[in-house]
Amino acid sequence: MLLDVNRRFFQRTDRVKGVDFHPTEPWLLTGLYNGSVNIYNHETGALVRTFEVAEVPVRCVRFIPRKNWFVAGCDDFHVRVFNYNTHEKVIAFEAHPDYIRCLTVHPTASIVLTGSDDMTIRAWDWEKGWKCIQVYEGHTHYIMNIAINPKDTNTFASACLDHNVKMWSLGSSTANFTMEAHPSGVNYVEFYPGPDKPYLVTCGDDNTVKVWDYLSKSCVQTMQSHTNNVSFAVFHPNLPIIISGSEDGTVKIWNSGTYRLENTLSYALERAWCVSLRKDANEVAVGFDEGVVIIKLGRDEPTFSMDPSGKLVYTRNQEVLSANLQTLQDDVTAEGTRIPVSVKELGSTEVFPTALIHSPNGRFVTVVGDGEYIIYTALAWRNKAFGNGNSFAWAGDSNTYAVLEGKTKVRVYKSFRERGGAGMKGAGTWAIEGLHGGTLLGARGNGFVLFWDWETGEIVRRIEVDAQNVFWSGTGQLVAISTKDSFYVLRFDRDAYTSKLEEGADIGDEGVEEAFDVVAEVPESVKTAKWIGDCFIYTNSNNRLNYFVGTESYTITQFDTPLYLMGYIPAHNRVYLGDKDVNVYAYTLALSLVEYQTAVLRGDMEAAEEILPTIPKDQRNKVARFLEGRDLKELALQVATDPDQKFDLAIQLDDLDTALGIARSVPESEAESKWKALGDRALAVWRFDLARECFEKAGDLSALMLLLLSIGDRDGLSKLAHAAEEKGANNLAFATLFQLGNTKACVDLLIKTERIPEAAMFARTYSPSQVPRTVDAWRDDLVAKNRKKIAASIANPKENPELFEEGWEDALAREEAALQAAPSAAVNGEGGLDKSASSDDSEGVLVDAS
Template sequence: MPLRLDIKRKLTARSDRVKSVDLHPTEPWMLASLYNGSVCVWNHETQTLVKTFEVCDLPVRAAKFVARKNWVVTGADDMQIRVFNYNTLERVHMFEAHSDYIRCIAVHPTQPFILTSSDDMLIKLWDWDKKWSCSQVFEGHTHYVMQIVINPKDNNQFASASLDRTIKVWQLGSSSPNFTLEGLSFFQLGREEPAMSMDANGKIIWAKHSEIQQANLKAMGDAEIKDGERLPLAVKDMGSCEIYPQTIQHNPNGRFVVVCGDGEYIIYTAMALRNKSFGSAQEFAWAHDSSEYAIRESNSVVKIFKNFKEKKSFKPDFGAESIYGGFLLGVRSVNGLAFYDWDNTELIRRIEIQPKHIFWSDSGELVCIATEESFFILKYLSEKVLAAQETHEGVTEDGIEDAFEVLGEIQEIVKTGLWVGDCFIYTSSVNRLNYYVGGEIVTIAHLDRTMYLLGYIPKDNRLYLGDKELNIVSYSLLVSVLEYQTAVMRRDFSMADKVLPTIPKEQRTRVAHFLEKQGFKQQALTVSTDPEHRFELALQLGELETAYLLAVEAESEQKWKQLAELAISKCQFALAQECLHHAQDYGGLLLLATASGNASMVNKLAEGAERDGKNNVAFMSYFLQGKLDACLELLIRTGRLPEAAFLARTYLPSQVSRVVKLWRESLSKVNQKAAESLADPTEYENLFPGLKEAFVAEEWVKETHASLWPAKQYPLVTPNEERNVMEEAKGFQPSRSTAQQELDGKPASPNLVITASHSANKEEKSLLELEVDLDNLELDDIDTTDINLDEEILDD
């Protein structure tokens, strides 16, 4: 819809189907009649339902306010007109108005009249001052009368619209219509695309009706041009054309321009519009050679001219529905597209495709074939064509098999297009201005209406377009960027390096993305100015040093993590450790420390993680080192008393009593009964079988694991899951067991009491001898001068 309306206020409500709406002239009310027989009054400012009228059980197709009477008038499928007072909600009047569904109601602005129309093909005038009597009936329509509207400039005149495809204009007081408007059939002459063309120097020629006009972009001088804004061009009249122009097209060098229309063509000089040649033709196409062109004389004959003289005439095998100019002569037929040599009309290649447009690059190496649904980019292999023409190898009835190489297919509809180097610039069906290069599509601008490409001026770095109203706009497109991308596509990196310094820094990142998509990531890293993009490229290339410097500048936790992953994959563990420290990734540091067997790193990590509140990592670090006391204290400090109790029961039974007391105190604040249900193993030893043995096992583990074993002993060590610590600890008798101290109510000594003789002969005595010595040992016989013993133990 061309007219754009601003939405002032939106009202959304769930209801049955709405058949009509009306606005109150003074109140913020909206009247809506529904298919279910109800009529609602909504306040569109507060978005609330004000009133509801239950009219009938059938659809109410028309409802109107009569503000000067405080009425709502409704017309329904029961053929009844009902009048309600919208203040009191009472029904004022009801009468049968028609013999079929009532479609529309119109209220006279000054007189006490309403007009109603119906499926009975009648229009009736009602006067409420005369007790709603029918003052007049208007007959004339031959189908349902869907709508009636009173003329705002002449209140005695109204119009009616009917499904009989007519609009009738009536006069109050007259039974016959003033006149009848019947449906019109429209057809379009010419094309939607304007007859307009621009040469390489910026001279634009267009046709306004039969008048030819010219505008020169150079005349604007140094005026500031903004993207998408209409250019203030000075227009010059060049004269009238003898035919009605449908297309205008410059030849490649811009010296001549051809005007086509009405089955004829005229070639003029571009400067003075002098007639150079003319003739009858259904279509016209310029060759790559500016002095050569072709015409489609009929659906079976194509003629080629050179220097305005007929050179050849031929009949394509499958006819000619359309012709296309360029490096080769293209002919579309029912069988597809055929390319012919301009010199000898020899078939080069036949392709099963129905093109809409064909665009050749200036070099003749690339061609775009646009269809109704997509476009194809092909490379013309001229060397293989010449070789095949000489040797006749690879030549079939469809031409030379290796004449073209398909580079890509893009699912977009091309409206207009042109080539700049190896970049194809085009406008799409969704009003986007894009260019295609190397498989990548770059959007230059989103157009607000349908625009048609005219050309590109490299020295201005601007692309020019026109619309059907002959307005000219332009968009910036740097030629240096296009030249660089073209050089890259041709693998001419020396040329690309020469062009690169001319590209502004703000465009470098776009070029870098292009290089990345082409697989040249190293060059992209050099060109890009965006730190984010450079970091990603450095990671992909494995450039640790570059990535490290960028991460230092960014100070991003995510970047440090990414760099750490790369460093680990390259076995740079020192760098990985630094990166993980910067990222504060304690989980990653723990993994790295355990994987590398770095005990000191695990110990430092435990302390740092606990300090920074990373309690899970700290717990795991302590646990891996066998520092069970530290694990227990960490759980207690963090309020994880149930977990602490279970840890103590499993690994540190000597600490169970202390932890249970803390747990009980904490739980009593929430649930006293639950707290009292907790049993202390030292008080209820009968509930915890094997507790004494667990105390002994704890002491045995502390003694036997006091020092770490060398790594070379790993193959000889029994895995923990296969061990039974309780069995291994049998026979072990500490001098003063932790179990006894717990049962006596005394705190367990942190130091294991071992006799001097036991310590001295530990390595020499067998297990049996050790057990005998321990059984015969008396505490009173021990020389304690060199041993720091607990005073409480000595007293006992």
């Protein structure tokens, strides 16, 4: 089994006796022999929290995520529960009269099961104040492990040093049955997680791992390779493997179908004691004498393939399933939500698949895995051909394919028979990591991509690039080569290649340089991709679904969790994606939109105009944004249907009449920003009438005041002052009244807003006739505030005319003279400010205060 194994996390600590993954947070819980419990972020490697739980070893720990707790069993006979968010100790109680070796948390009930050296198992209910609700007796030695049956959570199994495994029901204190599992102590027991087999896996001090059918109580297989006591053995929930760890310091991986040893791992951390599986990421945590390690097994990307008609084939371990996405045409599920799909079992495959590859016509599916390939008929799932091979590639005609054997041998088959002849030129020269089908046969190696002609076997081009994948378009003209950080789109020029051959040029190992032209380099990492015509659809490392057309990339959507591209069905105008469990999701991408963009990028505007009516209306705004990005704003304005987008384009193009129509059509609550933007633009192009309407509709009184002052509109300013006062914009109202020379109104406004001292000073300077009443008002205000002495000290000009530099009567006379001399409007016709006002005494002039 070719299974990738990568170390993801490594931490040296004291002896680790218990580990557990949090189901939703990136946390690993470790219980240490020194009495501490640590929580690590296994993505960053950081120590998140540490707890001093006991002064004796902590032998077992488990998360209780429903309650934000973890529970720990210790050698002082106590169970301790902590809230891992608040560090609060929830409870501590003596659970057994001897060491607590193991515990497990029920997946649905509020129950924790504990096993001890006192030879009993006990059930504790936290909803009943951690009351012991059952004691299970029958073992005659230390209880080493407890496992709850995933098929029936009312039953559980226990492993004991008395050589036995017992099966229990939660409600009964006696065992349902007993199996003598090993000739010495049994250290671990675990259920097979799938629905199809009633199996248990056990391990013991006889250095073996055993698989049992617990219905027939018979041993299915015994696996021998460890050289010391085996501490644990578990079935992996997603992969067809069994993982075991031993006091010999190794972790071994076994094929759960053939029971063959596939891999042995050693991390030089002495004895292995405990294990935890992270089901959603194929990660395994193992605790050792000197630390803890997390290893990544396989890959998260599911194994699937979809043909152009929408027929999906995927695998779960070696089981093959299928679904027809073509039948989802009338599906009304909201975009981006999971689509219910009818799945049927197609069959099984003899190898653990690492790749599924449809032939271009969809008639065959190739399964690659375990160094072998098998070609099946897609409908009946019958074996058509098989052989040894690490990689496989179909040619464009579905009748020819290539197989990589080892690292250097490439075999080409036509009509399921190996083709004779010289083969692929130079195929044995370079170490090849993978083959890629399409117009040319691609071979990817360390630092290069090599393209061969399918028919002649000649080298077309060798390109120096450290590639991860190669994607050929269905048209055969474009190819995308993805690397770790970017991808390149190249155009294949067959005419240039054939002309070189006709000239008799010596092609050599590098091929024909003119055969490929670079179209674009895009700095994005491609995870999964498909070509639809000349449009390259792909998912990137940032969980975005993008498409590349012409020379640029555009984003369709972004998702929260990784999704993998399955394919595109033109009749649906939808891109289909799946998660790691092959749940299906869909996003809209109109093929006509892509064709339109391609025509625009080619400069073929006539073809683009013909395609435009076929684009769905809900996609027109995407077209408009695309055209705006190409600086085709006039065309974008014609295409756009979104009022906001049309308004922005109209403003940019100074098409103010169109913008005005949009602003008038939108609801008043949404129009204010549009009126302001339109008013500013109208001012810039000298359309004062439009600017005035916009500022009035927007309620932008400041801008309106400046505009009315500039055009000398006295009536408009008077109305503006009144409107500002009503809205509470007193500063603006005062400034407008002052510009009008309406000093009486200014004084009234200051008094009304309780700015009476300022009103008196203002009247003293600009309107002496208003001074007596302002002073009286000032005095009354001070008296009301119980400041009578200050009020008495304020002089009224009518009572104390000698306080003025000129007499009171002279000041009034000078004001009257000024009014009679200049009775015209306060604002002149040219927009400048005139120091005159109306002949009415209530609208006095700006009096010289000197």
